[in-house]
Amino acid sequence: MNKSLKVTIAGTTAIASLVIAGAAFADTYKIGITQNNVGVDSYQTTYEKAFIAAAEANADVEAVVLDAGGDVARQIAQVQDLIQQEVDAIIIWPTNGEAVIPAVREAFKAGIPVIVTNSNIAEAGHEFVKSFSGPDNITQGSRSAELMCEALDGKGRVLQISGQPGYTTAIERAKGFEDRLPEVCPDVELVETQPGDWNREKSQTVMEAFLVKYDDIDGVYAGDDNMGVGAMNAAIAAGRVGDIAFVGATNFAVGYEAMARGEYYGSIYQSPVDDAEAALKTALDVLGGKEVPFLNYFDTPKITKANMDQFTKPVF
Template sequence: MTAFTVRTAAAACVAAGFGFAASAQDTIRVGITQNNVGVDSYQTTYEQAFIEAAEADPAVEAVVLDAGGDVARQIGQMRDLIQQDVDVIVIWPTNGQAVVPVVRQAHQAGIPVVVTNSQIAEAGFDFIASFSGPNNITQGQYSAQMMCEALNGEGQIVQISGQPGYTTAIERQKGFEDELAASCPGVEILETQPGDWNREKSQRVMENFLTKYDDIDGVYSGDDNMGVGALNAAKAAGRDGIAFIGATNFAVGYEAMGRGEYWGSVYQSPVEDAKNALATAKAVAQGEDVPFLNYFDTPKITQSNMDEFSKPVF
């Protein structure tokens, strides 16, 4: 496995609450295993920001790992970090259900675990110290509200979801579908297919939708990377008048919004995501009180208010 180790000067730290104790001379050793850095620019930017934040903190030593989207590899990385006896583990789950047993192993070893970005299954909640990241249910709800507004409460749409089994994908889809049914029953979801967070696959999915359905008024995608793939398919097919709504506002989504081709999204910073995760892990290791659900803000962004936001760096 590939690892980047960030080492800094020694600083005092005290940890409590998960059977962990460190001497005052030790740094806080933070191990992180990520989902799949190479799959999109959000995760690449997140990793860079996490490393930079750790390098800037003299109290932190970080071991940075990437599972490459492989559940078995991530489980192995978790076990390796447990063997290294790090002070706290941050995990960006490849699969929220499959990682629960190894998260429990870390808990039993006295190592607190912080889940970042995408929550693990509820069965693992007793074994984690905190979740740091966006509220993905709320993001789905925001996207449904924007879709309802874009279509004036009526129409037929298709949905491109994220990676199957991945908590973020599940939660954004649930938030979107529940809010749409409650607030906008005049909008019908014709079909949902996964785009796996991949722009090219999402473009192919949209091509199939366009062949299958003569009337598509809107597209909801679990992130803007997939949303722009769908937009590209519609443009190539000459299908105009479709409202595209996404989440995790990528630079390509922001640019398409500026051209008037993309209706709205949810603004989410990978830099803030990474910094929040490291700060949460450090606080947990030092025995501080941390909210179990340590969310950071992810507001709606549309063509009408995009000037209030900086263009994403990913």
């Protein structure tokens, strides 16, 4: 079946959106997605490409693809725009789990099912959502704590570089790590946490400050490998990389490569392609009247140098 791809401008958001459309059959579903910030890291960029590819491959889907650019107000406007377009379903990758709740409520009142992808919204908004599709971020943080315990052999002092404040994934991964670490390693102390905002350069700067402040640091946990590699780069520049165990979550290609070199201990394997395809499938299942669990997780296992040959190198 022929597909067409065209670029339009979303009137209320003044940014470009992609419309991926199949032939105009009556059973075609119009699905809108508003993403967090495609430009902030390669995971989100890969997710968007995978989502577009999955939508193009499905003759029953017309997709409106938007990106909030990390701006909560813009994302709220995008949801309102999708409501006005009378889409059949909305997928949202929230920029802020609390702030987007009123917009999600508007979609609910308009009779449009909402699927949250990758990072859940705050619990107060769950009643307005059909399903969450993505990783179990608390489990990811918990597994990262177990990796840190292994790396330090049960003793040491660690620092944490968390994601963007107010972002549900950042909150949950930190909680999973902080709750699990004293359970598996009571002799490992979490000394301090600072946000890296999912940004490699900022995380490197945060780590540079940590290295000045602390002489005796044994490990660093970062909410994703993008930040973890930024922290590792700071330690390399300071000549201290061999003294510190680095553990992340969401294994990036740079983390995978550093793991192979022995500079990075471990991470959590998470595919943005699986993430994107799962979100679209969840939306289609909801629209098709299928029973979908509210928390629709896909598995994200631990990865270290010892087992990395079992995993394909990330493309992001």
